[in-house]
Amino acid sequence: MILLIILLIPILTGLSLLFFRKTAIVRPLALASSVVNLLITLGLILSPSASSYTQSWINFMGISFSLGFDGISLVMLLLTNLLFPFILLAGFNREQRNVHILNFLILSTQSALIGVFLAQNAFLFYIFWELALIPVYFILLIWGGDGRRTITFKFFIYTLTGSLFLLFGIIYLYQLTPGMHTTDFAAFNQLKIPAGTQNWLFWILFIAFAIKMPVFPFHTWQPPTYNMASTQGVMILAGVMTKMGIYGALRFLFPVVPLGIQYWQNTVIVLSLIGVVYASVIAFRKSNLKMLIAFSSMAHISLMVAAMFVLNTFALQGLLFQAISHGVTIVALFYLASLIKEKTGTIELSQMGGIKLQAPNMALLFLIVVLGSIALPLTAGFVGEFLMIAGIFEQSIWYAAVGGLTMILGAIYMLYAYQRAMLGDKKKVFEKITDIGTLDYLILIPLIVLILGLGIYPQPIFNIFKPVMEAVIAMAH
Amino acid sequence: MSALIFTIVLGIIVLYLGFAKNKAVLAPVAVAGLLIALFLSIQDWGLGSKYFHDMILFDNFSIAFNISMIIISILIFLFGVDYYKTMEFHVAEHYALMIFALSGAFLMTSFSNLIMLFLGIEILSIPLYVLAGGKKYSYRSNEASFKYFMLGSFATAIFLFGIALVYGASATFYLPEIKIFIAQYHGHLPPMVLVGVLFILIGVAFKVAAAPFHFWSPDVYEGAPTLVTVFMSTVVKTAGFAAFYRLLDMGLLPLPIPLEKALWVMTGLTLFIGNLGALKQTNFKRLLAYSSISHSGFIMLAMLSQHSSSASVILYYTFVYSLATVPMFIIFILMKRASGGHEELFIFRGLFKAKPWIAVFLTILMMSMAGIPPTSGFMAKYQVFVLSISQGILWTSIFAILMAIIGIYYYFFVVREVFTDHEQTNPIIVSKLNAALIVVCSVAVVLLGIFVFRLPI
Numbered sequence: 001m002i003l004l005i006i007l008l009i010p011i012l013t014g015l016s017l018l019f020f021r022k023t024a025i026v027r028p029l030a031l032a033s034s035v036v037n038l039l040i041t042l043g044l045i046l047s048p049s050a051s052s053y054t055q056s057w058i059n060f061m062g063i064s065f066s067l068g069f070d071g072i073s074l075v076m077l078l079l080t081n082l083l084f085p086f087i088l089l090a091g092f093n094r095e096q097r098n099v100h101i102l103n104f105l106i107l108s109t110q111s112a113l114i115g116v117f118l119a120q121n122a123f124l125f126y127i128f129w130e131l132a133l134i135p136v137y138f139i140l141l142i143w144g145g146d147g148r149r150t151i152t153f154k155f156f157i158y159t160l161t162g163s164l165f166l167l168f169g170i171i172y173l174y175q176l177t178p179g180m181h182t183t184d185f186a187a188f189n190q191l192k193i194p195a196g197t198q199n200w201l202f203w204i205l206f207i208a209f210a211i212k213m214p215v216f217p218f219h220t221w222q223p224p225t226y227n228m229a230s231t232q233g234v235m236i237l238a239g240v241m242t243k244m245g246i247y248g249a250l251r252f253l254f255p256v257v258p259l260g261i262q263y264w265q266n267t268v269i270v271l272s273l274i275g276v277v278y279a280s281v282i283a284f285r286k287s288n289l290k291m292l293i294a295f296s297s298m299a300h301i302s303l304m305v306a307a308m309f310v311l312n313t314f315a316l317q318g319l320l321f322q323a324i325s326h327g328v329t330i331v332a333l334f335y336l337a338s339l340i341k342e343k344t345g346t347i348e349l350s351q352m353g354g355i356k357l358q359a360p361n362m363a364l365l366f367l368i369v370v371l372g373s374i375a376l377p378l379t380a381g382f383v384g385e386f387l388m389i390a391g392i393f394e395q396s397i398w399y400a401a402v403g404g405l406t407m408i409l410g411a412i413y414m415l416y417a418y419q420r421a422m423l424g425d426k427k428k429v430f431e432k433i434t435d436i437g438t439l440d441y442l443i444l445i446p447l448i449v450l451i452l453g454l455g456i457y458p459q460p461i462f463n464i465f466k467p468v469m470e471a472v473i474a475m476a477h
Numbered sequence: 478m479s480a481l482i483f484t485i486v487l488g489i490i491v492l493y494l495g496f497a498k499n500k501a502v503l504a505p506v507a508v509a510g511l512l513i514a515l516f517l518s519i520q521d522w523g524l525g526s527k528y529f530h531d532m533i534l535f536d537n538f539s540i541a542f543n544i545s546m547i548i549i550s551i552l553i554f555l556f557g558v559d560y561y562k563t564m565e566f567h568v569a570e571h572y573a574l575m576i577f578a579l580s581g582a583f584l585m586t587s588f589s590n591l592i593m594l595f596l597g598i599e600i601l602s603i604p605l606y607v608l609a610g611g612k613k614y615s616y617r618s619n620e621a622s623f624k625y626f627m628l629g630s631f632a633t634a635i636f637l638f639g640i641a642l643v644y645g646a647s648a649t650f651y652l653p654e655i656k657i658f659i660a661q662y663h664g665h666l667p668p669m670v671l672v673g674v675l676f677i678l679i680g681v682a683f684k685v686a687a688a689p690f691h692f693w694s695p696d697v698y699e700g701a702p703t704l705v706t707v708f709m710s711t712v713v714k715t716a717g718f719a720a721f722y723r724l725l726d727m728g729l730l731p732l733p734i735p736l737e738k739a740l741w742v743m744t745g746l747t748l749f750i751g752n753l754g755a756l757k758q759t760n761f762k763r764l765l766a767y768s769s770i771s772h773s774g775f776i777m778l779a780m781l782s783q784h785s786s787s788a789s790v791i792l793y794y795t796f797v798y799s800l801a802t803v804p805m806f807i808i809f810i811l812m813k814r815a816s817g818g819h820e821e822l823f824i825f826r827g828l829f830k831a832k833p834w835i836a837v838f839l840t841i842l843m844m845s846m847a848g849i850p851p852t853s854g855f856m857a858k859y860q861v862f863v864l865s866i867s868q869g870i871l872w873t874s875i876f877a878i879l880m881a882i883i884g885i886y887y888y889f890f891v892v893r894e895v896f897t898d899h900e901q902t903n904p905i906i907v908s909k910l911n912a913a914l915i916v917v918c919s920v921a922v923v924l925l926g927i928f929v930f931r932l933p934i
């Protein structure tokens with residue numbers, strides 16, 4: 001029952017916002033609901049009790065509305081509900097059109113994402129998977145920046161293409177289930193699919209997740225979309241929606257097509273490692289700050305994919321931890337990037353410089369977040385990336401060597417970007433830049449506390465998914 | 478049967494009401510009559526009554542399809558209240574012809590004899606030839622009518638030729654007997670029967686606008702008065718597929734291999750031409766014509782899957798497709814008026830700014846057409862894929878999925894226009910009835926997607 005409450009709070013609040021319309025009520029109400037949801041989620045994590053909710057839905061097609069969770073879902077749920085208060089807060093004090101509709105869409109996204117992470121039925125999972133896309137599409141289309149018409153279109157078609165293949169996979173698995181066909185994950189996990197089938201089914205299922213994450217070469221929608229999106233849009237996309245792909249892969253691929261994974265393991269790892277290097281190099285060459293962060297996000301995600309496919313406990317633990325730390329870091333990074341754009345009026349690094357002289361506090365916070373992003377020890381990024389690379393090392397030293405480039409190249413391009421933006425001589429056009437305000441502190445300080453706190457004491461996160469870790473590994477073998 | 482008789486009488490009543498010179502009474506009378514017909518149809522549920530030496534069989538299949546067509550007709554007639562207000566047509570004739578066409582559609586769902594199928598198709602088609610030319614002084618409308626008539630009669634001739642050939646070989650028009658006759662050859666039909674069956678299939682494929690017999694549909698959809706276009710793309714399509722399915726199920730299955738291959742090629746072509754044709758359209762009516770062809774492809778996929786629940790899936794698909802089509806055309810007419818008579822896609826530009834709630838409903842309808850959850854259009858496509866994949870038809874299903882992606886592309890092309898900023902010069906005037914229709918249909922489209930039904934037919 002508590003799961004249903006968590007699922008419904010955002011969407012119901014969102015619907016009620018449509019009736020209020022007043023900005024002064026809409027924003028605090030949306031924020032309050034997300035904070036309440038976060039508290040309930042924390043309660044759920046602190047007092048772990050097996051909770052589930054099942055309601056029969058379309059019986060003749062084996063579809064039920066069943067919610068439940070395990071360690072992996074819980075991590076993703078925590079990430080979602082942790083980030084959304086900040087995403088909503090990012091809208092405060094800003095000029096926005098149709099605030100009530102925007103907040104409604106954001107909250108619907110949240111509900112859909114929660115649904116994705118809690119669904120115990122593949123069909124339900126798919127419905128939420130698609131539902132998450134639709135509000136985001138409109139957030140990007142209506143509140144996005146230049147070129148939004150074409151870019152959102154590409155994004156939408158691209159992701160839906162992947163989803164439809166996933167749908168094919170779900171139906172294919174459905175008709176394999178014995179007796180009265182069903183789409184429950186539990187039934188899918190029992191299937192013993194012949195190796196030959198698994199090999200092609202792997203790609204049918206994986207392509208949706210690969211596009212969402214994104215894995216090289218399915219990434220072309222991502223950088224322009226991130227660049228064009230509004231602050232809140234990109235925070236949702238980069239912070240949470242990329243994790244849908246990772247979660248989906250863990251939930252679908254590992255139990256259902258283990259042989260397919262073994263067969264394609266090296267292909268996917270190589271693709272991801274190409275993604276790591278490719279994205280890092282491009283990030284270095286980019287002078288658009290948001291593009292740079294987008295490519296850096298792709299590099300980090302690619303490393304996570306590589307870690308996912310080496311199939312050992314180290315890598316998987318690192319992956320799940322990194323899911324949280326990447327989410328927190330990237331949200332902070334994109335918020336800062338938008339802040340810089342707001343204050344300076346440009347996002348091109350070549351036109352920036354010397355912002356530190358004008359806004360020292362912003363520069364300091366930016367530095368901390370950048371350090372978190374390049375996985376300096378004592379930040380959350382370090383814990384995750386260290387574990388992942390340690391795990392990849394067990395598979396092959398060469399993979400680990402290339403994977404380690406994420407950190408090295410990351411340090412190069414992030415610090416270089418920092419240097420170009422913040423340091424150097426003061427530009428004349430930036431005379432009137434003010435330092436960051438109270439609202440920005442409210443968003444950035446908690447995120448930075450998380451980045452540092454989890455870097456120093458990561459145990460609470462590990463405790464969440466500890467029980468499920470062994471089970472996943474056992475299944476994969 | 479009583480519903481069929483009543484509908485024909487209703488048509489005559491409405492026709493004579495035209496003398497009263499009062500346009501306002503026509504729609505209420507027609508709608509009230511259809512409601513009675515609906516009631517009479519429901520009464521027949523489960524009886525399975527046969528008439529005229531078993532030439533007509535009102536089983537649950539035909540009653541379910543009849544009910545769905547009556548409901549859609551009621552919606553179309555309610556749309557007509559506003560639509561005909563500003564037009565100088567002979568409105569009574571329009572309503573009457575549509576009711577006559579509907580009674581033909583009833584025959585097409587309930588035949589068990591090829592002659593009855595032929596009669597049904599003709600009773601449906603002849604009013605449509607007239608209706609397509611409803612705008613007497615419009616060049617496009619006349620062209621549509623003429624084209625439809627020429628091609629339609631040609632298709633009818635081929636169809637009739639096919640019936641004659643089959644009769645010549647089997648000495649019967651009665652479908653169950655034809656089935657036994659075909660079955661005794663174990664898939665190796667004599668050429669006469671093979672050609673006969675092929676011709677029959679071509680005749681029906683023409684009615685549902687399956688490629689390569691689709692060429693009439695974009696031109697006719699574009700030229701015909703919009704209300705008639707709606708009628709053609711909903712009721713006529715439903716009737717066509719009901720007849721197609723019944724023909725296969727009652728008489729022709731299992732098809733000999735060459736014919737089955739032909740139908741599969743037809744399905745693939747229909748999906749391909751429908752979706753690719755729609756990509757480049759700038760005229761909204763033509764776009765929907767091509768999209769209607771592509772939907773035919775999906776329904777054919779369900780039909781050829783030969784699963785025990787194919788019939789109910791086709792019913793669900795055609796019903797929710799019609800339910801989304803009617804309000805979509807209503808919105809189109811509103812925008813056409815506001816833009817001063819244009820029919821291109823750009824008339825939707827700025828709709829979100831001018832009338833946000835209509836924009837939201839149009840988006841829901843487009844999502845349903847494109848097959849995006851949680852709408853019923855998605856559930857329809859999902860059920861089709863469940864049928865086809867569980868019958869082991871993998872490659873065609875993947876092909877259909879690729880085509881569905883193209884479908885999303887052009888439907889969201891419209892959605893993108895809706896959410897583009899643009900100042901509407903003229904106000905968009907929505908009558909209360911039209912608003913109610915849009916809301917009711919859109920809500921139904923969503924609710925039917927959440928509460929999926931499957932009738933035992």
